[in-house]
Amino acid sequence: MPQEQSFAQRLIAWQRSAGRHDLPWQGTRDPYRVWLSEIMLQQTQVATVLPYYARFLASFPDVGALAAAPIEQVIEHWAGLGYYARARNLHRCAQRIVAECGGRFPENAAALAELPGIGRSTAAAIAAFCFGERAAILDGNVKRVLCRVFGIAGFPGATAVERRLWTLAESLLPDATEIGAYTQGLMDLGATLCTRGLPNCPACPFAENCVARRENRQRSLPEAKPRPPLPEREAVFVLLLAGDRLLLERRPPHGLWGGLLVPPQGDPATILAARGLIASEQRELPPLKHVFTHFRLTLKPLLCRVAPPLSAGEPGDAWLPLAEAAAAGVPTPIRKLIRQVASAED
């Protein structure tokens, strides 16, 4: 774990020497321009945003111009950037600032966060860049950096993990005089070095003490969203054995195991009655679990010994020698079931 005090200093030094300095929304303290860039950059890469930002500013040079424009014109300027709720919120926010704040942006993060479309992290970025407020940002990129540097386990979207990350982000802040370079450094590091795919650790200011790097866990931090458990299902498969022959039936072409051979599935009495068979012995075999993409199946095999059938049975029925059945066109878990029966018969 790096010293908390040195985190900010390292990041600021790196930002000054290797960070980004020529983006069109840098070098200004105009909250309108910073706000616009922050909203456009949500879920969108810098290279995509650049032409949109220039066109937007040319048509709507200040918050008053944006508030006065018809929403259709605003959406037109947004077309292609995606996540159109951002454009609608941008317009609503501009109108609120004009109507309620005399056209001036509130000058602190808490008040900014009350406006439409401005979350806690975006409000902090505007307040840090424009008003020098010691406010912490915590967007997806920053969460990734913090989870990796400090080895924070758990899905960052989970409430408890997110709360911990906010506390950590606030504890790392430098003095107000350096908050701009620090905030920009966090953004630059997440966008250029500590990227989602393969981070460029050798060039990173935290290379020596980053937990993810030290433990080679860059791919597993931050942790992915936990998947809900798969639904459980179970099915009885009736293994009808006449001498050394096992009954398999061909499944209909569609659905689970479509077109493959499987033992009859369902109520044993119904299956026997449909074929005019009487079981001389019935025995449960150990169940077998199989995981499908959308559910887990417990296969419950029931071995039934019967006298050799007098008729061909149901359409699609095939009495195969037990020794050959596993090699017929059967699904994997059924092959395991058949092998289980075969070895019990040896």
Ligand code: SF4
């Ligand atoms: S050392 Fe690698 S994983 Fe750690 S913060 Fe830097 S770029 Fe990210």
